Amino acid sequence: MGANEEPIFLRSNAIIEPLVDGFYAWLYTVAPVQAAMNLAFLQVPLLESFLRNPQVHVAAVNNPALRGGYFVGIAEERKDEVAALLESIKRDRADMLTFAAAVAEGEELLRQNATGFDLTPLYPKLPAALNGLVELAYDTNNQPSMHYLEPLVYHSPVYDEGRQSVQLSLEDGVERPFILSTPRLPQPGVLDLSLPFRHPGLEELFRARTKPTTAARLREALELDDAGARQLGSLLDTRPSLAEDRHIDAGGxxxxxxxxxxxxxxxxxxxxxxxxxxxxxxxxxxxxxxxxxxxxxxxxxxxxxxxxxxxxxxxxxxxxxxxxxxxxxxxxxxxxxxxxxxxxxxxxxxxxxxxxxxxxxxxxxxxxxxxxxxxxxxxxxxxxxxxxxxxxxxxxxxxxxxxxxxxxxxxxxxxxxxxxxxxxxxxxxxxxxxxxxxxxxxxxxxxxxxxxxxxxxxxxxxxxxxxxxxxxxxxxxxxxxxxxxxxxxxxxxxxxxxxxxxxxxxxxxxxxxxxxxxxxxxxxxxxxx
The missing domain is CATH 3.60.15.10 (Ribonuclease Z/Hydroxyacylglutathione hydrolase-like)
Known part of the structure; x- marks a missing residue:
């Protein structure tokens, strides 16, 4: 049996960080309506602020009193990489940025014009990016609102799985950067996988915590080249590290x-x-x-x-x-x-x-x-x-x-x-x-x-x-x-x-x-x- 065919497991201390455009992924940066708003009105301005004055951000990140604040924790010498990230976002996520601007414009349209009368005349005035994706309504107090047809937005250009990727590394005991403010750039010892979160290869990888697989099978499932396969090897072990008492045989x-x-x-x-x-x-x-x-x-x-x-x-x-x-x-x-x-x-x-x-x-x-x-x-x-x-x-x-x-x-x-x-x-x-x-x-x-x-x-x-x-x-x-x-x-x-x-x-x-x-x-x- 070759080395690539031996049974292997994912190491216990392997860290998996899901990312969208380099930022740590969570509900409000993946769900498309909220992701567009956070990209346009939080993440892009944050990167722009860092590029204007990186020293302020670095100093703030190192100030314990400002822990959890919206500052980019990236060294100044990597500002060119941050600039490249920002440029790619503005170029590749134009549909999302347009949609976010349309949301703000549509909400203002309602505030100025929805005064308790028929809302039908407002539909033609909505920004084009919202057409077919929203409904206008009043509540019983005559307060207007715009409802987003979320299942449709997931099937629109606003939801782009190309934003998604995963970084794999080993836990080193060093606290990771605060997730809401600092994008993850490439790092030594970190494997970057440009795969959507629902990719079946990721399930194959995570299953290897409890069930054996092979390096060859994982390489194929994760679509790795030679360098990626070598990096993945550091995250694998020949034995599982499962706790013996993870199940019980009586009571609760x-x-x-x-x-x-x-x-x-x-x-x-x-x-x-x-x-x-x-x-x-x-x-x-x-x-x-x-x-x-x-x-x-x-x-x-x-x-x-x-x-x-x-x-x-x-x-x-x-x-x-x-x-x-x-x-x-x-x-x-x-x-x-x-x-x-x-x-x-x-x-x-x-x-x-x-x-x-x-x-x-x-x-x-x-x-x-x-x-x-x-x-x-x-x-x-x-x-x-x-x-x-x-x-x-x-x-x-x-x-x-x-x-x-x-x-x-x-x-x-x-x-x-x-x-x-x-x-x-x-x-x-x-x-x-x-x-x-x-x-x-x-x-x-x-x-x-x-x-x-x-x-x-x-x-x-x-x-x-x-x-x-x-x-x-x-x-x-x-x-x-x-x-x-x-x-x-x-x-x-x-x-x-x-x-x-x-x-x-x-x-x-x-x-x-x-x-x-x-x-x-x-x-x-x-x-x-």
Missing amino acids: RVRYFGHACLVLQTPEAAIVTDPFISADNRHGDRYTLDDLPDFIDLVLITHGHQDHIVLETMLQLRGRVGSVVVPRSSRGNLADPNIGLYLKHLGLPVTEVDDFDEVPFPGGKVTATPFLGEHSDLDIRGKSTYWVELAGKSVFIGADSSGIDPVLYRYIRNHLGTADMAFLGMECDGAPLTWLYQALLTKPVTKKMSDSRKLSGSNAAQAGDILVELGAREAYIYAMGEESWQGHVMATTYTEDTYQLKQIDEFLGWCRDRGIPAEHLLNKREWRW
């Missing part, structure tokens, strides 16, 4: 994998929530991709933020997932891209749910439950919490939802009963509206207005109200970007005096006073019964 188990990721298991089934999983198995202080069960019946996505639907993890689950359960969006709202459409175009099986829809799995079921708050008061319906029943326990998956109206949770309890375990996020002083949504705002907002509308979950009082209304017997608070392997996505910095941590301490004290077991989670935790 919940494992905390960091951030908002849980793996709930019985001998018959496995459920994963918001997969955001480390590839680095050298430390022993975390569960990694090695610890995932071979087959996952359901992946539950709570909402579309970049730390809850993490594309680099999701792509690696393709081929080993029964279905990805996602909240149904509001259909055509600019701020609310359809998560189901997004994942289907990436080759993943999808089940869309509304509040109180049930999804069965062997030995249990998942019920979608409402999600309040956390989205800067934007009209976003693509968000859901979940109630999981397995092995005799009921588990509430609260994600970043807020207790701003605790009566909601009374309705959940009346419908589903009391929760044995409740998992909540308490990022109660989140980023302002413009940090994530600036590119979608076709009408400027003041800083004061933006700062008042934050991406915040529950504070101590609200978390307590949720627990009371659910009758929850145990409470667990997610780490909020505190895990060391999440800095490129979270870019959070906390001290012991940080408001969020003080609120968590207050909530834990509230639980102690009432005899409710409660913890602030970090890195890893396991529950068995």
